[in-house]
Amino acid sequence: MSNWQLLSKKEVYNHPHRRVEEWKVKVPSGKERNFAIFVGDDVVIVFGITTDKQILVIYQYYIAHQTKVPSLVAGIVDGGDHAKTAIQELHEEAGCVAKEWVYLGSSFKGKYATGVYHYYLAMDVKRVGAQQLEASEDIDVTFVSQKEFFALLRTSKLQDVAQVACAYRALDYLGKLS
Numbered sequence: 001m002s003n004w005q006l007l008s009k010k011e012v013y014n015h016p017h018r019r020v021e022e023w024k025v026k027v028p029s030g031k032e033r034n035f036a037i038f039v040g041d042d043v044v045i046v047f048g049i050t051t052d053k054q055i056l057v058i059y060q061y062y063i064a065h066q067t068k069v070p071s072l073v074a075g076i077v078d079g080g081d082h083a084k085t086a087i088q089e090l091h092e093e094a095g096c097v098a099k100e101w102v103y104l105g106s107s108f109k110g111k112y113a114t115g116v117y118h119y120y121l122a123m124d125v126k127r128v129g130a131q132q133l134e135a136s137e138d139i140d141v142t143f144v145s146q147k148e149f150f151a152l153l154r155t156s157k158l159q160d161v162a163q164v165a166c167a168y169r170a171l172d173y174l175g176k177l178s
Helices: 082-094 146-154 161-173
Strands: 005-015 018-026 032-039 043-049 055-062 067-071 073-076 100-110 113-123 139-144
Touching (some): 043 161, 055 082, 082 113, 082 139, 100 161, 139 146
Antiparallel strands (some): 018 032, 055 139
16 A cells, blocks of 8 residues: 555646646655656557568657657557557558557556556558658658667667667567567
């Protein structure tokens, strides 16, 4: 049983997909503290691999860093169904479909954030059409060898920590880490 007690929540910032609340909490010492909590949506991240073991990598423009970086397919969960969102995001961002899907679990977004990341392995991925990008998306699609993908991981070119977690879970599932 936790000795933490949530006393109140107050919204201090609201913007699409970005909200901050101030939470007043009674901590185990009995004192009251205020915490800024990022109220975030659940997100899916998809590690895609083809039948010939090529790994799907997208190059996506990261606005906050002002550059295009290697990335995995990802998106905000729509309507609470993360499995359906994973399928949609693979099709929209990469123009791809997958024959088999494996749910690899989830993780919290952080200590001071709500929402979770849901990790998926999309197997037997193939390109079937054009991307259907949102106006704020700038994405190039490519497939790389496993050797090239491991180089992206080793050299920290794949920067998004949740995407790195998804990649390691997928590679572990596929037996590539032993």
